[in-house]
Amino acid sequence: MTDDAHSEPLVHALLADGTTVCIRPVAPGDHEQVQGLYEEMSPENLRLRFFAASRRSAALAADRACASVRPGYRALLAEKQGQVIGLAEYDTGGGKEEAEISIAVADGLHHRGVGTLLVEHLVSAARAEGIATFTADALSENREVLQLFADLGLRTSRRFDGPEVRCTIELGEDDTYLSAVEARGRAANVTSLESLLRPEAIAVVGAGRKAGSVGRAVLHHLHAGGYTGRLLAVNPAASSILGVPSYPSVAALPRTPDLVVVAVPAAAVPATADECGKAGAKALLVLSAGLDSTQTRALMSSCRTYGMRLVGPNCLGISNTEPALRLDATFAADHPRAGTAGVAVQSGGVGIALLDGLSRLGIGVSSFASLGDKYDVSGNDMLQWWESDGRTDLALLHLESFGNPRAFSRTARRVTRRMPLLTVDAGRTEAGRRAAASHTAAAATPTMTRRALFTQAGITATQSVGELLETAALMHSQPLPAGTRVAIVTNAGGAGVLAADACSEAGLALPPLTPELIDALLAVLPDGASVGNPVDATAAVTEDQLRDSVDLIMGHPGVDAVLLALVPTAVARATGDDLVRALTDAPAHGAKPVITVRLEQDLPVKLLPAVGGGTIPSYAEPQAAARALSHAAHRAAWLSRPAGTVPQLDEVDTDRAREVTDTYLTAHPDGGWLDPRTCAALLACYGIPQLPWAWAETEDEAVLAAERLRGPDGRVVMKAHWPGLLHKSEQQAVHLDLQGDAQVRAAFRDFETRFDGLLTGVVVQPLASRGTELLAGVVQDEVFGPLVLFGLGGTATDILRDHAARLAPLTDHDVHDLITSPRCAPLLFGARGSGPVDLAALEQLLLRLSRMAADLPQLAEADFNPVLASPGGVSVLDVRVRLLPRTSHDPHLRRLR
Known part of the structure; x- marks a missing residue:
């Protein structure tokens, strides 16, 4: 394990009771706190942890955890407001695939999910290091830790030896574990949102005495709307505003508010947030706009330090129409009608339109959140709330960005089987697209990526707010x-x-x-x-x-x-x-x-x-x-349709693929396009079929290659190669229908003459038989992950733009949809009497391409064009693969934004 493995930034996550903790690697400076964690344990808990109640064990454990970085060892701690409350560590002992794990949680904080959260983060780190198994020794009477391992969702076995038990935990990733992590995260998240969406007391900071301010408008809405909890105002220049008692500061309030509405100038937001955190507030609704990066960082620091959930900044507000609550903390013109539609938007204007439209239709709103700049609470959070609130049966979203699309997709797939989930497909233009380097990258637009997410998750995507309301009316009624x-x-x-x-x-x-x-x-x-x-x-x-x-x-x-x-x-x-x-x-x-x-x-x-x-x-x-x-x-x-499954593939060598990738990036730290031989090695790791080919760097080598590869008709193809060459046809870097040694030699000399100083070699292939030319490729989106594209290939692929896309990893349903969605699909099923192509082989090609992209985050893009499909099989004729130095990112690891 390298030093870089320990350099990941700290993250924040939620415990089972909804409180926020910081998860980070242990550092040498933590020695005193780590030792204190153990020393403050009861003798009984010390005995369960170390099999003996020795105080000396505390110092030794702190020495081990806080020592300098060493291969095969990792220690993570959980910290709440600067206090260490838990520690988990693993040690491979010099091995590669197995590590021993241990956990310690501060007295008084058991049964809140501290240990489970730490283990989940260790599992993610261990998988990235290639560790396949955790082992742990425990006393058989230590039911808490044994139950923790049993409830992880991973395959666990036990071997008893007298008073001790040896636990073995297999770290192989499957849907059972992801579902277990997701369920724990959902429960913690919904609990953390209670203070935001069901607060017992609210304070409004920034409500002025004169009409016209946002804070005053929100205070009026809360008061006039009949909010049933305790309502307070903070204004040092007034003792009462709109009949609501006012106090000079948050610290002076007669009780701690669950939710604080912040409507002060941007410059005052950080200090206000810090004051709210110190006072014990559990959630912030920041309506203020115009925060710069420094103010934003200070706001988020206070929220994470004190464990406050945040909606905003720069938002319209929130509402919850439960009759027992009647919460309307917005500055919309009218109160929303109570109903059954959950609404989350980033744009306040869109939010007002949806609130008005749903009220007019009589559908009404269960709860509403204007997410604004969305620094914390997101659409994913609101989906989980609606899933559990017992009132919502229709969900409407307007999201301009996605923080964790893959986690959002898993949540949406589950929620939309219970209720319709509708969205507006916002930002459908190509305005932010970077210049594309390959046919695949050229085809992969942001719109295509978003629509792939919506389609796979079962989300109904409309083109406008009007269409959203029209569709909601039908699905509701x-x-x-x-x-x-x-x-x-x-x-x-x-x-x-x-x-x-x-x-x-x-x-x-x-x-x-x-x-x-x-x-x-x-x-x-x-x-x-x-x-x-x-x-x-x-x-x-x-x-x-x-x-x-x-x-x-x-x-x-x-x-x-x-x-x-x-x-x-x-x-x-x-x-x-x-x-x-x-x-x-x-x-x-x-x-x-x-x-x-x-x-x-x-x-x-x-x-x-x-x-x-x-x-x-x-x-x-x-x-x-x-x-x-x-x-x-x-x-x-x-x-x-039943939920799709990701099929198991044989003849896949992921370890070898990672070696190929690491070797290339070691030699090319900035990444780049692979040469044909490295491409072939990578494709071989996934059993992706290529048309036979040979590499030649001299005229004589080209002739020998042609003699070896000629088919029954005796013709071959020669393709020039040099680093950075992408579109060979545009560069006239391909010679077709070469017959005999003379033509092969002439073609090689032509390349040498025209590409003098560039040419590093040529690829010689037999002339392919007839078939349908297709494109298959991958683009690694930094936010959405790998996107698999499929459609019509050949030289006209960029002109005709007949492609479909799905996010990896592909399920069996996704592959079927990919093949049937392009306009050229009838050609694959035997249109015009040509006979169907080998559809099973085509499915395998796409599944293997998807697996390669999911395994290798360094795979920036892959372009298979053309892929020749015929009744006799499928083969890749030309390959381009680009690698970049990227690290893996676990999209399902529990952490706050």
């Missing part, structure tokens, strides 16, 4: 459709045509009605009705006739949803018929959604109250209705 088959009923032919176009454009199907259904409809509709799909019931249709026809269609197994396109007519008015009432007064239609489009409607979407207490969504535009139905159908399809 109607069952999900079993498929995409929609029947349209209208009283005006033109409206039916518009609806049909909108449905087709949204990817919905309009199946023809069966003869039996047609006869049944003609029997109830007025003369002149046209019974196709759309069903034109004519302007003469009555309320009862419309209700009967909808009932008939809803009962037909070939229809998944019904859309009514209605326009007001003088005929209906004259007869007193209300066609909308045909829907709202009808009994519930069961498991199929029914929606309506009313072109004269003044609002984009409404929820019409129906008999029995339900609602029916009504849209002003058919496009909005069709989009909402399409989103609902996609959600239903996602829910119908």
